[in-house]
Amino acid sequence: MLKIVIMAIQVLVSLFLIVVILLQKGKSAGISGVIGGGAETFFGKNKARTMEGTLERLTTVAAALFIILSLVLAIFMGS
Numbered sequence: 001m002l003k004i005v006i007m008a009i010q011v012l013v014s015l016f017l018i019v020v021i022l023l024q025k026g027k028s029a030g031i032s033g034v035i036g037g038g039a040e041t042f043f044g045k046n047k048a049r050t051m052e053g054t055l056e057r058l059t060t061v062a063a064a065l066f067i068i069l070s071l072v073l074a075i076f077m078g079s
Contacts, residue, residue, distance in 0.1 A: 002076070003073070003076050003077070006069060006072060006073055006076065007073065009069060010066065010069040010070065010073065013062055013065050013066050013069060014066060016062050017059065017062040017063060017066055020055055020058050020059050020062060021059060023055055024052065024055050024056070024059070025052065
């Protein structure tokens with residue numbers, strides 16, 4: 001019973017992780033990133049308050065949760 005609950009939670013976490021990753025912008029800005037790099041330092045200070053900062057934080061938490069759930073499931077499946 002516990003295995004099924006953990007598997008269901010892992011499926012939900014994996015779907016959430018996919019959605020959060022797809023909502024993020026790409027990191028490569030091309031040549032415009034080289035030219036407009038000065039604005040990046042100003043906006044980098046308040047990055048945690050922006051939508052991008054929130055999505056990055058959610059991605060990190062969801063990925064860590066996914067890894068932990070995978071390890072727990074591997075332990076349960078072995079026993």
